[in-house]
Amino acid sequence: MARARAIPYHDQIVAVFIAASIGWALFGMLAGVWAAAELVFPALNFDLPWLTFGRLRTVHTNAVIFGFGGSALIGTAFYSVQRTCHQSLFAPGLAWVVFVGWQIGMCLSMLLLFAGINAGKEYAEMEWPLDIAVAVLWLSFALCFFGTIGRRRIAPIYISNWFYGALIIVVAMLHVVNNLALPVSWRESLPLYAGSVDAVVQWWYGHNAVGFFLTGGFLGMLYYFLPKQLGRPIWSYRLSVIAFWAFVYTYIWAGPHHLHFNAIPDWLQTLAMVMSLLLWLPSWATMVNGVMTISGAWHKLREDPALKFIVIALPFYGLATFEGPMLAIKSVNVVSHFTDWTVGHVHSGALGWNAFVTFGTLYFLAPKLAGRPLFSARAANIHFALGVTGVLLYIMAMWGAGIMQGLLWLNLDEAGEVRYSFVEIMEAVAPYYVARLIGGALFFAGTALMAWNLYMTMRGARIVQWYAPAHAEASAAARKTKPRTRARKPAAA
Amino acid sequence: MIGLHKLVERRAGLLIFGILLVSSIGGLVQILPVLFAPPPQSSAERYPPLALAGRALYIRESCALCHSQQIRPLLAEVRRYGAASRPGEFIYDRPFLWGSKRTGPDLQRIGGKYSDAWHRLHLTRPRAVVPSSIMPAYPWLAERRVDGIALQARMRGMRRLGAEYTDQEIAEAANAVAGKSELDAMVAYLQFLGRGGAPRQ
């Protein structure tokens, strides 16, 4: 029988990754809201060491980036790589090791960060034992991913896979180089680089973690799920090729824009500024490609919540990648550096782009995996309204606070002395912090609503068994056959 | 270019290699010259044991997420915080703690600005000193003791990486910090900050 030879997709692993991703979103965003609240009411840490701002903010960034973002990226990579290769996942057992390892590693890392065990470099706070574990898990992820590609039944490698591939390769490189350190105990290590060198390496890492994790990885998601959900191909293949290579080449150079006017060589800063400006091109090329793909099918947005989220992520991506190059201009950075403007930029990308594109993907995946429609389209629409209001309030508050801080800090009176004390300026931004707290809380409420909605969608459902199309020449759309339960067949030998 | 790409997108190995190659150029060009540049001129002093213990606490509490240690060469910044930062001042900083956000003021030249007593009060009850402050209170620093063993391990590590602590200094460090509170260590660190640079104007 044809079905006996059909190649099954492994989707159980996708389901658990997205469930974990939702869990981390709730936890990480709650930590973010709490941290925002502490900046309004400092007493909210109740003088508990683990709940103080420094530790909580570290927990927040790690939980949202590596827990929420990481789980979503790995899960969607496993989903889309099978579909785009018409092949079942390579080494599914190893994929489960990646899942269990990643979740245990994240939980441990949270505990350690709450305990203040922290390597002290932003977004690379995990200490060396966890760094090694992460490297091993990441290589296993790479093996499952590239193994599937290696056995693909379609000759060209689809574009989403280049982005996921770039994510895997470049993040591995960044992670290893930036975390090279001399352990002095199980919980402490000293970086091999000191001072200015450490700063340059760290921001090469930091900026490209943003570039390849928060941008490249999520572009992979976009390139698969946007055309999929729309039911039409990506607008320009040629543009996506050019944008991809330009993106991979240019991003790496931009790191030192985090160190403008700091104690590193001038040529590095200038070079980074120029490359950051160039980066605007591939970024917007990708956005244009996305928008043109939708163009002509706008009516679909009205009834489809998943599409709405994926599509709204595009202008936010455009905003963050326009603002970024602008902030990289030294004369703008003089004002923005060290201020809340940076925080606003971060969240226009993190909430408007990363979170929205992920939410859209989750709204797409849950019904697909459960084999039934979304529990409540209305709740999803409310989520959309909450999310958009929340992120706009958040970033506008931070623009206000950041630009004010930046200008007032630099303001000199006639005698050439600083006009405002630090504390005066700190007091002046207080109302903006309240606005940010409200925006963040709205965003969090939307996320919670989504979690409930997806839970109700998936509750009691058995994961639908999907198969690869019988002929490699068939369209990328998988053909649904008789739903089967939890049959995790070993990969066809 | 599209022709070349047609080839690459059909061979997973080539694609992986291509990404690796293209993405490493920028990093190599930027990092290697910095890594192999002659060390900057420096009059920085090694951290004394108690200050080094304090520095680890500064990392533990992530003070750097609210405080920078980097004064940019801008008039207003120099007026507010003191002489601009120079690379030579950070040669013993592993990791560097320049920060990327000033929720609180820069601390690179905080040493000597206030008395020890001011810091002790401020760290345990910031709002007793600055009523509108949004800095967290760190009362537990006063209650906990400095870990001498961890400090010695750290000094040995620093020595392997080029900070010339003598055997004797390392051996005596545990005694030197015995009975000191974490608050003592933190204050020692804060008061040490700014050595090796010009004093506040």
Ligand code: HEM
């Ligand atoms: C409910 C949503 C969220 C809230 C209320 C929130 C709140 C915050 C707060 C209060 C900070 C500290 C800012 C500071 O140091 O002054 C922060 C930092 C940060 N958050 Fe969020 N956050 C949220 C969601 C996210 C998400 C989804 C991501 C990533 C995907 C993210 C990534 C970051 C990053 C990278 C930073 C560090 C920024 C920097 O150092 O400049 N956040 N967030």
Ligand code: HEM
């Ligand atoms: C063309 C693209 C982009 C460029 C050129 C760019 C540039 C910049 C610049 C100049 C800064 C400020 C550095 C400073 O003064 O400290 C910054 C910070 C940041 N950006 Fe972007 N950005 C881009 C896109 C994005 C996107 C899409 C995200 C996604 C979330 C993002 C996340 C961040 C984060 C997390 C930081 C804060 C790092 C920190 O200080 O902790 N950026 N970016």
